[in-house]
Amino acid sequence: MSALVRISDDALALACGADAVAAAFEAAGAKVERVSSWGMHWLEPLVDMNGIGWGPVGPDDVRAILDGGLDDKCIGPIAAHSFIAGQQRFTFARAGKTRPLSLDDYAASGGWEGLRKAREIGPEATVEAVTRSGLRGRGGAGFPAGIKWRTVAQAAGEAKYIVCNADEGDSGTFSDRMVMEGDPFMLIEGMAVAAHAVGAERGYVYIRSEYPHAIRKMQAAISASADLVAPFEIEVRVGAGAYVCGEETSLLNSLEGKRGEVRAKPPLPAIEGLFGKPTVVNNVLTLAAVPWIMANGADAYAAVGFGRSKGTMPIQIAGNVRHGGLFEVGFGITLGELVNEIGGGTASGRPVRAVQVGGPLGAYHPPSDFGLPFDYEAFAAADGLIGHAGIVVFDDSVDMAAQARFAMEFCAAESCGKCTPCRLGAVRGMEVIDRIRAGAGRELETLERMPQMHNMPKQGRDTADEIALLTDLCETMKFGSLCALGGFTPYPVMSALKHWPEDFGAK
DSSP states (O other): OOOEEEEEOOHHHHHTTHHHHHHHHHHTTOEEEEEOOOSOGGGOSOEEETTEEEOSOOGGGHHHHHTTOOGGGEEEEGGGSHHHHTOOOSTTTTTTTSOTTOHHHHHHTTTTHHHHHHHHHOHHHHHHHHHHHTOBOSSSSOOBHHHHHHHHHHSOOSOOEEEEEEOOOSTTOOHHHHHHHHOHHHHHHHHHHHHHHHTOOEEEEEEETTOHHHHHHHHHHHHHTHHHHTTOEEEEEEEOOOGGGGSHHHHHHHHTTSOOOOOOSSSOTTTSOGGGSOEEEEEHHHHHHHHHHHHHOHHHHHTSEETTEESEEEEEEEESOSSOEEEEEETTOBHHIIIIIISOSOSSSSOEEEEEESSTTSOEEOGGGTTOBSOHHHHHHTTOOOTTOEEEEEETTOOHHHHHHHHHHHHHHHOOSOSHHHHTHHHHHHHHHHHHHHOSSOOOOHHHHSTTOTTSOSSOOOHHHHHHHHHHHHHHHHHHOSSHHHHHTHHHHHHHHHHOGGGGTOO
């Protein structure tokens, strides 16, 4: 009997050469199953044979594995590995174990049980269960999902919609992609439960064009499961890659064929959303958590977590780190545990200097913040944000003034241009940081000397004055921008300035 070998067909595994490894095993006579990823990305391509793992594996290693060797790359039983055993996997319970597009695998591992229970207890009780679970939006502000659902359920409208925000664009994030590529039926089931709860008959999954594998998997999964979720219908829509379309109202404009720019609120999308109708807009991780809640009970979900942050969070560990990957655990784990114990410290072996949490608009945290519990309120109190739970590690060679400039540059490039603080503030922010990095005593430019520039000083600013100007600019962007793009850009800038003033030449 030939050996059964499991290898992921996740995009990251493919990028690391998983197809070549799978082909080598098949050529050697082994039976190969392509499954979802365990999330141990530093070990990809990871080979699973009878529960024992080897990684990272190349085609030349295949014969040695089949002969029972290659001990230097053997990690033992995968499920017992400290990276896996230390997790609480609700959303990623099937990761590494099931074939992504196998309805049989999904049903055999508890799939569709949440939808069955939702239909059994009815829409109102379903909304109540999600509310009682404490599930909060996993994309940014952590707004309670149950409240959003109840608002849509109670809103008047001849049509209602479920929109899944799969426009995952934050640096260091990949959990949405892993759900869509590895367990797409779970996301479909979560959307179907939401549709049942609020009375929607149509849903959309908005995926960025940079995710071709996820797009194909979702389209195939939607087609395969159409009868199971009927009369609810789902359609994939592909975005052009604008970061601002991760903001819910920009996303809705894009879905309607309009320019992807922010809408002023109110009205909220729950009242007037897609095509002016009541709309639930949740991101992938929020909707993917729903089947577990419905199948296992709201109280079981709420029993896990920390403070008001209930349940688990799939945390993505990236950057200059030894053990990059996805680690799902209940809220409350500290930042230091994630970086040093789970992530293994820096890949370079140098000391950690900064960790950015929450994507390119998240704050930078020094090692002195490593006692912070992973919790929405705790990070907010520390002038940070969890966002989509991506953490990016930097060692002591990083230039934090350059990182602050990148935040402004990123905002300038990605701004939809609708509001002045974001559109102009980010450009002025780059200029101010450039002047700070160039050093004090700079001569005024010709433009600044023109008579119509009444508010410009008539002599060059010193570093302290430039930093004061940058601080004032950040305050304006934070409180004056229409959406989180401009509103959150000050977080990385001000945190870098606060914790590493020496990189800005401050005394």
